[in-house]
Amino acid sequence: MSLKLPFFKNKQKEKDDNQFDMENIPNHVAIIMDGNGRWAKKRGLPRIAGHKEGMDVVKKIVKVARNCNVRILTLYAFSTENWKRPRSEVDYLMRLPKEFLHIYLPELMDNNVKIETIGNFDGLPDYTRESIQYAKEQTKGNDGLLLNFALNYGSRFEIMRAIKQIMTDVDSSELSIDAVDEEKFSEYLYTKGLSDPDLLIRTSGEQRLSNFLLWQVAYSEFWFTDVLWPDFSEEIFRTALQDYQRRKRRYGGI
Ligand code: IPE
Numbered sequence: 001m002s003l004k005l006p007f008f009k010n011k012q013k014e015k016d017d018n019q020f021d022m023e024n025i026p027n028h029v030a031i032i033m034d035g036n037g038r039w040a041k042k043r044g045l046p047r048i049a050g051h052k053e054g055m056d057v058v059k060k061i062v063k064v065a066r067n068c069n070v071r072i073l074t075l076y077a078f079s080t081e082n083w084k085r086p087r088s089e090v091d092y093l094m095r096l097p098k099e100f101l102h103i104y105l106p107e108l109m110d111n112n113v114k115i116e117t118i119g120n121f122d123g124l125p126d127y128t129r130e131s132i133q134y135a136k137e138q139t140k141g142n143d144g145l146l147l148n149f150a151l152n153y154g155s156r157f158e159i160m161r162a163i164k165q166i167m168t169d170v171d172s173s174e175l176s177i178d179a180v181d182e183e184k185f186s187e188y189l190y191t192k193g194l195s196d197p198d199l200l201i202r203t204s205g206e207q208r209l210s211n212f213l214l215w216q217v218a219y220s221e222f223w224f225t226d227v228l229w230p231d232f233s234e235e236i237f238r239t240a241l242q243d244y245q246r247r248k249r250r251y252g253g254i
């Protein structure tokens with residue numbers, strides 16, 4: 001029927017694109033990409049099949065974020081607690097960044113995407129660190145979307161680390177205790193220089209932070225979906241952005 005003609009589809013797509021208020025796009029979107037294992041299990045596949053599928057979703061979501069003018073996309077890829085998983089799964093997850101970058105780095109370069117990470121970088125295996133370091137160097141001059149991977153990231157570790165560094169700097173008189181306010185404290189976090197997330201998305205139906213950005217999400221808008229990360233789509237991401245635009249952010253005011 002005529003409604004199925006590509007012409008009409010494109011018209012519909014244009015309309016969807018235009019449903020955004022481009023003045024009210026979240027500057028920073030953070031995503032807890034959860035549900036890869038359950039996605040695989042449902043299909044009788046090993047958990048790592050879910051992680052692989054999830055990697056391709058990252059690519060799709062980066063594209064939407066860029067097109068919508070999101071400036072920072074922080075993706076929770078591996079937590080400080082994820083080391084508890086079976087060795088084979090951890091090994092696979094540690095190899096994924098290299099695989100991802102091998103496939104997508106040229107395209108990310110073409111699209112002016114800058115790659116960064118937050119988390120305990122030194123705690124990663126050499127091969128993971130080296131491939132990410134290479135991507136950071138390659139993309140450091142890009143000023144489009146900042147694609148920020150939280151890797152070996154744990155918010156409590158981040159906060160403890162900040163406190164220890166502040167104490168060291170106070171000890172050596174590099175910092176005066178009176179100068180430590182919220183802004184100064186933020187400078188000691190991995191997210192130094194980044195605005196706080198405006199929108200936090202978690203997939204897979206879980207409604208918890210799992211040690212993600214505890215300090216930074218004080219006033220973020222939360223958006224949850226039951227959809228498992230490998231099934232997350234451009235359309236669902238757009239829905240999240242549209243829902244965000246309907247929120248009234250008050251920051252304690254009226
Ligand atoms: C998220 O998916 C990816 C990582 C935590 C690395 P999970 O692997 O947690 O998948 P579920 O939650 O077990 O389904």
Ligand code: IPE
Binds near residue numbers: 082206208
């Ligand atoms: C959070 O997911 C970490 C990442 C998505 C990388 P988890 O699957 O590790 O969280 P819990 O264990 O369900 O809280």
Ligand code: MG
Binds near residue numbers: 034035036
């Ligand atoms: Mg999980």
